[in-house]
Amino acid sequence: MADERETYKQLDARSLRGLAHPLRVRILGLLRTEGPATSARLAKRLTEDSGNISWHLRRLANTGFITEETDFGTRRERWWRAVHDHTRFDIDDVLDGDPRSGTHPGARGHRARLPAGDHLLGTGLAA
Template sequence: MEPAVTADPEHLKALSHPLRRRILRHLRGHGTATSTTIAEALGENTGTTSYHLRQLEKYGFIEEIPERSAGRERWWRPTRGPRDVRMPAPEALAPEDRPALAEVLRLGHAEDMALFSRLPEAYERDPDWARLSRGFTHMTREGLAEFFEGYIRLLREHGLAPEEAPPDARPVYIRLFTLTADED
């Protein structure tokens, strides 16, 4: 499966809204929901969540579940499809669209730092679910690209869609980032 690169400026703008990101996380972690159940879970009002759900649908991040929806009650789930969504290189965007990418990256970094701050307590509580590894090595640019693609293959191989997950499966945050160490 080829990775999906989110290079459309409108898609980036849709992802640069904090509440939309919270809604996506909620749907990925808790499964299907309505604007009402999401509003209750996130402490928002239904009108606000309904608007942002429609925006997420417009840009293909979520979809309505027609067989569960009835009348004004619409059920939503994350869009099925490629799970390997990547950000574009800044130079691939027009200069006026780069602030949206910067905001998506800033929000993602803030979310990752919040997750990272939970790690020591989560590891203490249940090290079978809070795994961690720190690595250091030397790689070529090509070797790093191959390593990254291997990591993505492992995620696809071991990851389950919510509807395929057995009862003992749990939603798990997984992060990988690489930085060169020659700037230290």
């Protein structure tokens, strides 16, 4: 398949739940940096159970971070690839502004860019 990856994924509250588990962040980072892989290959690389990896892959697919790579594998072997090179979000898109949500007025309008790799969520906010 020709590389159809988009440049970035704009996070909203729903898609943010797709990254709510640290293992999903690691899986997404590997797919972005190392390319398409099966759950078995990812499980070996991450020293995790293949069934657990498969479950997390489906969660990432349901929230639009990854997609099945149809040009690889067989009926028994599903390959997955990242849809985007990196992730970014606007604070206003992921927080509802309710004082109880922890939204700080000073954070309004700031944007963060989350690059590929295991440090996916380790970046700070950038104006």
